[in-house]
Amino acid sequence: MNLALRTSLLAVMLLATSIAAAARPERLLADFQTGTVILASSRHHCLRINAWFADSRKQQAQGLMFIEKLEAFEGMLFRYRQRATINMWMKNTYIPLDMLFIRANGEVARVEANTEPLSERRISSGEPVTRVLELPAGFAASWGLDTRSRLLLAER
8 A cells, every 4th residue: 555545544534533532522512511400391200411501602602513412311401691582503413402492480481392403494482581401302202391391400
C-alpha cells in the first residue's frame, strides 16, 4: 500500500473516531448542569428523570443537537426566566423526541410527541410557558404524560 493511500485511510479513520466521540452525550453536554426532574403523570405514576438543564441562551440553542441516543429516563429541561411562547425545532437533532411544554405552575400545557429528526419546522408551546422538557420519543405515551400531568420538582 503506498504512502498516500495509507495517509488517506488514516485521516478517514481519525475523522470517524472524532465524529463518534463528539456524539457522546457526556462530551457534547459537558457544560450543562445535571439533576433530577420529577413528573406526576395522569396515570398516577411518579417518574424520576435524569436531566441536563439548559439554562443559558447558548445551552438552549444547542439543546440535544448531535446527540445520537437518550436512555429511557433521560432528558433535557429548558428553563426560561420569563413566561413566553416558546418555539423549538429539531435542526441537527438526530433522534425523535417528545416535548412537554410546562407552565410556571408546573402543569403540562402541551405535548408534542415523536418529533421529526433534523426538521426545521417550528414547534410552538401555543401559550406562555417557562419550561420545556425533552424526552425520548414514545416516553410520554408510554407513561401517560399529557395535559393532566405536572412537573413536581427540578433540582440539581
